[in-house]
Amino acid sequence: MPNVTYIQPDGKEVTIEARDGDSVMETAVRNGVKGIIAECGGACACATCHVFVDEAFMGKVGEPGPLEDDMLDGSAEERNACSRLSCQIKMNADLDGLRVRIASEQV
Numbered sequence: 001m002p003n004v005t006y007i008q009p010d011g012k013e014v015t016i017e018a019r020d021g022d023s024v025m026e027t028a029v030r031n032g033v034k035g036i037i038a039e040c041g042g043a044c045a046c047a048t049c050h051v052f053v054d055e056a057f058m059g060k061v062g063e064p065g066p067l068e069d070d071m072l073d074g075s076a077e078e079r080n081a082c083s084r085l086s087c088q089i090k091m092n093a094d095l096d097g098l099r100v101r102i103a104s105e106q107v
């Protein structure tokens, strides 16, 4: 199963083995990772699951879709080129070793 590492705004890291097909948000919530609020439960309607994907993985993770892109415009912490909503990234073997930094503000 693929691993994903979450980096808190203070630099603390935790690595979790994700279930194939679960989103990065679901993996965080299921395992008690702080900082991902996920108010809408993964419907791409809240932007409270904002993460910054490690640049090395941007090619594999890909760009946000149009709806996600709109939502990121309203994120609490300003977006950058590596911003994604973690509910929209599904884990798979290709993403093993993924690293994401959790936004310091989600609301």
Ligand code: FES
Pocket: 025, 037, 038, 039, 040, 041, 042, 043, 044, 045, 046, 047, 048, 049, 071, 085, 086, 087, 088
């Ligand atoms: S959980 Fe609401 S947009 Fe990701």
